[in-house]
Amino acid sequence: MSEAVYFEDLDVGAEIPTLVKHPTTRQLVKWAGASGDYNEMHYDKDFAQKHGLPGVIVHGYLTFSFLGIMMTNWIGEKGILKKISCSYRGMHVPGEDIACKGRVTSKYVKNGENYVECDIWAENTKGDKTTPGKATVTLPSRAVVEPGKREGVKGDFGRRLA
Amino acid sequence: MAEASAITEEMKKLMDIEVGPKVYEVEKGMIKKFAEAIEDANPLWQEEKHANKSSYGSIVAPPTFLACFRLQELSDLVVTVKSPLTRILNGGTELEFFQPIRVGDIISVTGKVVDIQERENKSGKMVVTVLELICKNRDEEVARVRNTVVRY
Numbered sequence: 001m002s003e004a005v006y007f008e009d010l011d012v013g014a015e016i017p018t019l020v021k022h023p024t025t026r027q028l029v030k031w032a033g034a035s036g037d038y039n040e041m042h043y044d045k046d047f048a049q050k051h052g053l054p055g056v057i058v059h060g061y062l063t064f065s066f067l068g069i070m071m072t073n074w075i076g077e078k079g080i081l082k083k084i085s086c087s088y089r090g091m092h093v094p095g096e097d098i099a100c101k102g103r104v105t106s107k108y109v110k111n112g113e114n115y116v117e118c119d120i121w122a123e124n125t126k127g128d129k130t131t132p133g134k135a136t137v138t139l140p141s142r143a144v145v146e147p148g149k150r151e152g153v154k155g156d157f158g159r160r161l162a
Numbered sequence: 163m164a165e166a167s168a169i170t171e172e173m174k175k176l177m178d179i180e181v182g183p184k185v186y187e188v189e190k191g192m193i194k195k196f197a198e199a200i201e202d203a204n205p206l207w208q209e210e211k212h213a214n215k216s217s218y219g220s221i222v223a224p225p226t227f228l229a230c231f232r233l234q235e236l237s238d239l240v241v242t243v244k245s246p247l248t249r250i251l252n253g254g255t256e257l258e259f260f261q262p263i264r265v266g267d268i269i270s271v272t273g274k275v276v277d278i279q280e281r282e283n284k285s286g287k288m289v290v291t292v293l294e295l296i297c298k299n300r301d302e303e304v305a306r307v308r309n310t311v312v313r314y
Contacts, residue, residue: 021201033195034196034199061229065200065224072204084256
């Protein structure tokens with residue numbers, strides 16, 4: 001896990017550290033079991049080929065999960081992921097790297113929270129953006145930590161403000 | 163004569179249906195299995211000692227754990243509805259978080275179709291359907307999920 005990232009330290013355009021994943025057919029089976037998505041396209045080669053695919057393909061939601069890992073690694077335990085989304089535009093096949101990347105697109109303060117919005121995406125080995133999306137996080141500020149006081153309140157993470 | 167809409171009457175009727183609640187009890191093993199499946203070593207998801215001392219105060223689930231709260235009945239309705247457009251793609255996913263998911267949460271999921279739009283691109287007509295799932299822990303909304311299904 002990276003060091004905590006603070007709101008003040010980020011500028012628009014700042015890059016999120018890249019996360020590279022290498023899904024295997026074994027991981028696709030693990031995903032199927034853990035998520036409950038038993039679509040045969042992801043583990044039955046004959047089935048996938050009968051449906052016009054070169055072979056089994058990576059679950060879009062697994063690629064999306066890699067984007068989630070990139071975000072939670074980056075924001076650390078004091079950052080809060082408020083929203084994350086993606087579109088499935090291209091496929092990944094097991095055995096090939098997936099590179100997850102992102103960039104800060106805006107930052108602002110709302111209801112006393114420090115918001116950062118990002119463009120995020122996954123790339124295949126050719127550099128095509130297969131899975132573009134967006135994420136919204138809130139980050140700690142360097143300014144608000146009072147001496148002797150704990151940062152944050154237990155159980156208050158992500159609570160929606162009225 | 164105006165060209166017929168690609169959105170059939172059967173599709174429009176989907177807007178009136180609410181599915182659920184389907185109830186999921188969050189167990190420690192489920193979160194561990196999920197974190198292992200996505201190969202996410204973050205100690206907040208799996209290491210009790212670490213998580214208990216964190217500002218979260220306990221193990222929490224990684225964000226895309228929401229994938230586990232499936233509402234197959236709703237997806238089946240959208241996928242099997244009568245339509246001249248027979249090819250289907252998973253268009254995208256959007257997750258919005260209000261509270262972390264913790265071990266012991268009892269999550270009830272209700273879902274409905276919130277949007278059906280017709281679009282056209284160079285390869286022809288498409289119908290984009292958005293399904294929304296609301297996840298509540300007991301009575302508190304903890305997350306909202308939107309899945310997009312594209313017919314073309």
